[in-house]
Amino acid sequence: MSVDPHPITVWHGSIRALASHAKEVVDGAEWAYASSLKYPRHRATVLASRAGFRRVVAQYVAVSPQHLQVTRVCGTCQRPHGPPKLPHAGYPALWTSVSHSGDCLLIAVSTLGPIGVDVEVVRARRTIAATAARCFTPSELAAWEEEPLKDRERTFYQYWTGKEAAFKLYGLVSHPRDIEVTLSRCGAAYARAPDGHDCWPLLSLAVGSVNVAHLCVPKQKHYEALLQTKFTAGAAGTTMSPLPIPVC
Template sequence: MMEWQVANAIPHLSNHTCQVWLSKTTDMQPWHVRMLNDEERKRAQSFRKDQDRARFIIGCALSRLVLATQLNMAPHQVPIDRTCPICHKAHGRPRLPHGLLQWSVSHSGDVILVAFTTDAPVGVDVEWMNATWDLDVVKMADGILTEREIVHILQMSSNDRIRGFLIYWTRKEAVLKATGEGLKIPPLNVAVSGPQQAPRLLAFTGRPDDVDNIILHDLNLDLNYVAALSIFSKTQKRIEQYDASVLMQEGFGWKDYYI
């Protein structure tokens, strides 16, 4: 699997690539908040737990830093819109006007992932796995895994079942996030390949044409995390994986502007 390259600059995002950036809650800096718009600051303040607040702020700040470079503008000027199309509150999927660039944010535990493409809908999902968990995987799988997928999980050793479930879950969630609808679509509508198999969308209830238009990738993190990436594209894109630690600490020219 690909390794995460520590980025000392933000590379140009081409039509043939998908950039995935990795950050951690320990990367958070006070100046990050100054890049956010009023709605983002308000939402950040609504989180009761410091970790939840940090993950949200880092997801916003990382998105703005990368998008600012691609759009040649200041991070706080990037016109991100999170208006929910149903309730019109600012908690919907982030997007830019006129379909300029596409990106997806996911966070779990101490990890934040943000994936970017120029034109193809993209979805990323990461899940933290606690090695001490003693969970009923079959109960967890209710409403998420198909009968065939549950059988596959039960054939695994008890030590591998939680990771196996999360591999299924992140692959499904990445696909659903790429649609822009997320869990408004039941996970049971999506059938994916399982653990020890190359990531692949096998079936999509009600959307059979999408099966040949969705590319799935697993993302390599440490043993406590499982992550997947989905791109709506008929042609393969080169996946570029960047460690954002230096970017988030140094800002590549923006830190002094916001301090």
């Protein structure tokens, strides 16, 4: 089944549910790679992300998930764990980004240009202050330290997912401090490029009380197109569902 794609859509799904039915859609190479991993949790995550990607993207190119042509060759080690690419010349132009944490899988799809998405489970970390000092810019660190103590844990992940989403969009950075994130109270934010000239809109995504997530898009017009899109939330299961986007 094909879909009439919105310019940008973020899909969400359950790692556990998708992994339990992954064999229905993944190919032999994907199954073999997942089976080679030592820990069951890692195997489930790999299978879920492969299956979820196939179920989502197949709708855009009007093929069955099983027949979607995907390559994942790592440019460094040549193992099949790189970002997914669509090699088929007949497929429409699509840009994708994938992220997972805990039981949450997010897949962002754009017909406008590159995007980045990141999700993290908010969890207590004894090293959170040291990580912030090491990875945040002076402006980020000052703003984070002004937060009430009860809010700092969640705010840390808001900065972190913003940086990760921007890194996935931009790619050419060597340290988390190379990207500076500015947050806003209403959910909209932005990330600044290492050269200080480019500024990318960030959108905070509603993915449950235990998760924090951001979507990064390259241009303000893409952000405006995203905010004009209306989604209907669906229950996560063996399929991927469009994620509702909050509007400031």
